[in-house]
Amino acid sequence: MSQVTAWRQATEEPRWVRHALITVALAFLALFLVLPLSVVLYGAFEQGLSVWYAAITEPDAAAAIRLTLLVVAIVVPLNVIFGVAAAWAIAKFRFRGRSLLISLIDLPFAISPVVVGLIFVLLLGSQGWLGPWLASHDLRIIFAVPGIVIAIIFGTLPFVARELIPLMQEQGIEEEESALTLGASGWKTFWHVTLPNIKWGLLYGIILCNARAMGEFGSVAIVSGRIRGETNTMPLHIEVLYNEYMFTAAFAVSSLLAGLALVTIAIKSYIEWRDAGQRRHG
Amino acid sequence: MAIALSASAAPRNVLPGFGLTMGFTLFYLGFIILIPIAGLLLYTLQMSWADFWAAVSHPQVVASYRLSFGGSLVAATINLVFGAIVAWVLVRYRFPGKRIVDALVDLPFAMPTAVAGIALVTLYASTGWVGQYLDIFGIRVAYTQLGVIVALTYIGLPFVVRTVQPVLEDLEPELEEAAAIMGASRWTTVRRIILPALLPSLLTGFTLAFARAVGEYGSVIFISGNLPYATEITPLLIVAKAEQYDYAGAAAIGTVMLLAAFALLVAINALQWWTSRRLGASS
Numbered sequence: 001m002s003q004v005t006a007w008r009q010a011t012e013e014p015r016w017v018r019h020a021l022i023t024v025a026l027a028f029l030a031l032f033l034v035l036p037l038s039v040v041l042y043g044a045f046e047q048g049l050s051v052w053y054a055a056i057t058e059p060d061a062a063a064a065i066r067l068t069l070l071v072v073a074i075v076v077p078l079n080v081i082f083g084v085a086a087a088w089a090i091a092k093f094r095f096r097g098r099s100l101l102i103s104l105i106d107l108p109f110a111i112s113p114v115v116v117g118l119i120f121v122l123l124l125g126s127q128g129w130l131g132p133w134l135a136s137h138d139l140r141i142i143f144a145v146p147g148i149v150i151a152i153i154f155g156t157l158p159f160v161a162r163e164l165i166p167l168m169q170e171q172g173i174e175e176e177e178s179a180l181t182l183g184a185s186g187w188k189t190f191w192h193v194t195l196p197n198i199k200w201g202l203l204y205g206i207i208l209c210n211a212r213a214m215g216e217f218g219s220v221a222i223v224s225g226r227i228r229g230e231t232n233t234m235p236l237h238i239e240v241l242y243n244e245y246m247f248t249a250a251f252a253v254s255s256l257l258a259g260l261a262l263v264t265i266a267i268k269s270y271i272e273w274r275d276a277g278q279r280r281h282g
Numbered sequence: 283m284a285i286a287l288s289a290s291a292a293p294r295n296v297l298p299g300f301g302l303t304m305g306f307t308l309f310y311l312g313f314i315i316l317i318p319i320a321g322l323l324l325y326t327l328q329m330s331w332a333d334f335w336a337a338v339s340h341p342q343v344v345a346s347y348r349l350s351f352g353g354s355l356v357a358a359t360i361n362l363v364f365g366a367i368v369a370w371v372l373v374r375y376r377f378p379g380k381r382i383v384d385a386l387v388d389l390p391f392a393m394p395t396a397v398a399g400i401a402l403v404t405l406y407a408s409t410g411w412v413g414q415y416l417d418i419f420g421i422r423v424a425y426t427q428l429g430v431i432v433a434l435t436y437i438g439l440p441f442v443v444r445t446v447q448p449v450l451e452d453l454e455p456e457l458e459e460a461a462a463i464m465g466a467s468r469w470t471t472v473r474r475i476i477l478p479a480l481l482p483s484l485l486t487g488f489t490l491a492f493a494r495a496v497g498e499y500g501s502v503i504f505i506s507g508n509l510p511y512a513t514e515i516t517p518l519l520i521v522a523k524a525e526q527y528d529y530a531g532a533a534a535i536g537t538v539m540l541l542a543a544f545a546l547l548v549a550i551n552a553l554q555w556w557t558s559r560r561l562g563a564s565s
Contacts, residue, residue, distance in 0.1 A: 001560075005493070009349060009473075009505075011458055011459060011462045012468070013468055017509065018375055021367055021370065021371050022375055022377055023366055024364070025364070025368045025370075025371040026321050026383070027374075028364045028368065029368065029383060029386065029387070031412075032436050032439055033386050033387070033389050033439070034386070034413065035412065036393075036398060036401035036402055036405060036436065037389065037401070039401045039405050039411060040397060040400075040401045041411075043404065046372050049494075060507075061514075069535070077326075080388065081293060082304075082306070082307065083312045084296060084305045085303040085307050085310075086303070086307040086310075086316055088303040088474070089299075089303040089304040090307075091469070092295075092297050092300075093295060093297070093300050093304075094295075095304075096375075097385070099551075100326055101307070101311075103547065103551060104311055104315065104316075105311070105314055105545065107319075108315065109318075109494075110493055110497075110543040110546060110547045110550075111495025111497065111539075111540060111543050112496070112498070112499065112520075112539050112543065113499055113500075113517075114497070114499045114517035114518075114520045114521055114536075114539075115322070115517075115520065115536045115539050115540055115543075117496065118322065118520055118524055118525070118532050118533065118536045119318045119319060119321060119322045120318060121529070122321055122322055122325050122533060123317075123318050123321040123322075124530060125529075127529060128321075128525075129324075129325075140546035150314070153314055154315065154318070156316055157310075157315070159524075173295065173297055174428065176297055177296055177297070179297055180297070180298075181296075186297075187301055190299075208391070208392065211392045211394075212392075213289050214394065215392075215393070215394025215395065215396070215397070215530075217393075217394060217395050217396045217500035218395070218499035218500055218517065218521075221394060221499075221521060222521060222524050225549065234394075235394050235395070235396035235397070235500065236396075238396050238400065239296075239337065239396055242400050247400075247404070248473070248527070250400055251400070254397040254400060254401070256395075256520060257393070257394045257397050258397055260322055260392075261389060261393040261394070261425065262389075262392075264388075264392040265385050265386070265388045265389060265391075265392050265419060266385065268385070269353035269385035270382065273381075277419050281521075
């Protein structure tokens with residue numbers, strides 16, 4: 001046996017092991033990732049484009065799409081402001097209780113979406129803590145759009161912050177310090193120094209927050225009351241269609257959200273590929 | 283809440299905006315997360331112990347804990363084994379389409395759970411693409427506990443891969459080479475050098491997948507069929523009780539789930555601390 005093959009045998013796996021592991025990994029991912037995605041797209045377009053188009057433009061579906069877009073138009077900007085503010089405080093300054101604060105931001109990841117919905121029904125529902133006060137002021141939050149917005153804010157709160165904190169920490173504060181020393185104001189420093197440095201991470205945080213907000217299901221199922229054409233978001237509408245055996249329509253609406261999920265992961269890998277390229281050349 | 287409001291440890295930090303951003307962060311977290319959670323706990327505390335215990339120890343609820351926690355454990359174990367293999371293959375080997383495969387691993391993070399739910403039940407129904415072949419062998423997945431495990435595996439798939447991948451990338455090849463020079467076989471090197479180095483990240487990924495699965499609702503309820511005592515998960519019972527306006531019952535079970543989530547979060551933080559200490563020690 002030559003020395004080269006002996007060395008290979010000691011530091012690499014035999015060829016058959018490599019092929020077996022690649023096959024196992026690809027089979028697992030095909031079964032769990034590719035097949036579910038394919039069945040959605042197949043179900044959506046099985047009966048042709050016109051049936052697909054009719055399913056997503058039918059009044060209840062259109063109402064669900066409009067409501068979902070309205071909700072993310074409120075939720076995403078709020079969570080972006082929170083994410084940037086939290087990342088600025090946590091990544092650019094040192095203070096006691098910092099890791100506790102990061103754990104608090106992570107909390108929505110750990111809590112079941114169903115419990116999130118329940119929490120807001122108990123707080124804001126007609127029998128909840130603030131129920132009588134809200135009723136006396138003629139404010140309706142649960143079984144209405146504001147409840148959906150609050151539940152989704154809770155569920156998607158960590159995404160932007162979690163994307164930005166490690167990024168801004170890695171970049172340190174030297175660039176901002178020099179800008180300030182040269183006489184730039186705090187806002188100017190943020191817009192012209194910090195923001196360009198974090199824009200790709202911020203973009204991914206926004207798009208992930210957006211995808212998760214549009215797809216939020218468990219918490220919305222509880223707070224929305226599932227009023228058709230009124231408080232049904234896209235995922236709830238999909239559930240209604242599926243339970244009424246309207247499978248093609250359910251998959252048609254699903255295909256929009258699946259497409260959004262694909263765009264989301266495509267943007268993520270583009271950003272990672274860009275970063276890796278910069279690291280190699282930079 | 284003992285978060286010091288002054289950036290005391292960095293006296294020469296000239297950056298502005300600490301008070302504003304920290305104030306807004308605490309305000310937002312307080313109103314969106316802390317006060318509402320405290321509301322649930324207070325609601326439960328107002329119940330008598332007998333009512334609370336009756337709600338959380340009803341046999342139907344206990345059967346759902348067994349499925350939610352047991353099924354999540356099985357699903358997280360499947361993800362531990364296959365996630366480790368996927369991470370290894372993605373970091374160490376070259377094959378065509380690797381970049382696309384790598385990107386696809388994140389799909390369960392981005393895919394709405396309801397969409398995943400109807401996709402999985404359609405695949406595994408006895409007429410579905412996968413179900414019809416399993417049917418030949420008498421294996422039923424849709425509307426059984428096996429279906430719940432399939433959905434929970436799907437939802438937890440990215441966690442082990444994404445926690446192990448960076449650790450594997452940073453692993454020093456010198457260690458493996460040294461082991462080889464000293465006469466260790468490849469299998470011994472994997473077992474004695476590589477696996478111990480990956481252990482903290484493997485456990486972190488496992489716990490993250492488990493925590494996500496325990497609370498999961500959307501992807502499970504379609505494939506599970508929701509038969510009482512057999513295929514009902516705990517989150518489903520909370521929804522059912524809330525829909526029947528049994529808020530006390532829902533709050534009691536919700537509190538159990540919330541406390542389980544807190545415990546898991548503490549475990550995850552400890553594991554992540556262990557992982558980063560290992561990483562720090564090796565570089």
